[in-house]
Amino acid sequence: MNNKNNAQPVKKQKFQTIATFGRAVLLSGRPGEYDIQGGTRADLFEAREWSSLFLHEAVFGANFGPHEGSC
Numbered sequence: 001m002n003n004k005n006n007a008q009p010v011k012k013q014k015f016q017t018i019a020t021f022g023r024a025v026l027l028s029g030r031p032g033e034y035d036i037q038g039g040t041r042a043d044l045f046e047a048r049e050w051s052s053l054f055l056h057e058a059v060f061g062a063n064f065g066p067h068e069g070s071c
Contacts, residue, residue, distance in 0.1 A: 022043035023038045025038060034055070
């Protein structure tokens with residue numbers, strides 16, 4: 001029996017930059033998948049506001065950006 005590593009290589013997912021907000025970058029991966037990287041609380045708030053107006057089909061997790069009452 002040959003004990004070679006049979007693990008499949010992990011495909012690197014390509015992300016497309018949708019918009020930037022200060023130091024935060026809003027990215028799109030697979031259809032319907034969005035992510036934000038970097039930025040301050042203000043940048044995240046602006047990204048959330050912009051998304052609600054221009055990317056309303058995007059659904060972000062509960063940890064995406066600041067929430068009302070958390071400032």
